[in-house]
Amino acid sequence: MIKLTRPPKPVELTEEVQKQLTKKFIETKERVYAKDYIKDALMIMSHNKCAYCECNLTKESNYMEVEHFHDKDDYPDEVVEWKNLLPSCKHCNVNKGTHDTYDEPIIDPTKDDPKEHLYFKSYAIRGKDDFGKLTVNVVDLNDTARLVMVRFKIGESIRKQLDNLLTLTAEYASGEKNFTRRKNQIVRTLRDLLREAQPTSDYSATASTVLLNDEDYQQIKKDFQKANIWSKELNELEQKAKECALEMRGSLDV
Ligand SMILES: [Zn+2]
16 A cells, blocks of 8 residues: 545536535435546546555456445445545455444545555565554455465565676676676666556555665665666656655565
């Protein structure tokens, strides 16, 4: 889960339209919120990902559902209230169910910064405080097959790539293999790794946390700086990755 910035509500969703749709929902229970202009705006907000688990909603069976942060049946007045809508995958939507977020608040990624309340340990996401713990529990952010295994695959792939990159970078920085082809290769590899850790990437909290906390990454960065190839672009990508990264507790080694 990462912090999301909510854009202004879709222009189609005027006060008048909102009133009509709310009335219709209360009378008929129809899915009045399932409008393309609502769905499209939510998908732009979350970079096509589930607001809770960060799975890609344009891939495979992960179709997007309009999630009501405050349950629509308990709080029908908010059924098309822009600030109450989140893009979610079916799993997270079903898990959260009719949980009452007024009675027992959980993280709303458009209002709260998840990294203040969550940390990363052995590819599981855990709560730093009761607010974070309840969120993990209600949304089930540690479904083994669906989420923990996926995070493991992403993380181990990043660590393997860093391991290879470390040797190549050390050789380049020491002047041993100081030619342009090598430079382009290592810059491209590091840039691609950082791109995997951007807010726009799937499971960016996992990718950024694993990448930035890895000792090899820190050494590679030092070697890049030593060889004068740590560019403004790489620095900007790293800053963005930091926005998604969670605190890592413990080691990923088994
Ligand atoms: Zn989800």
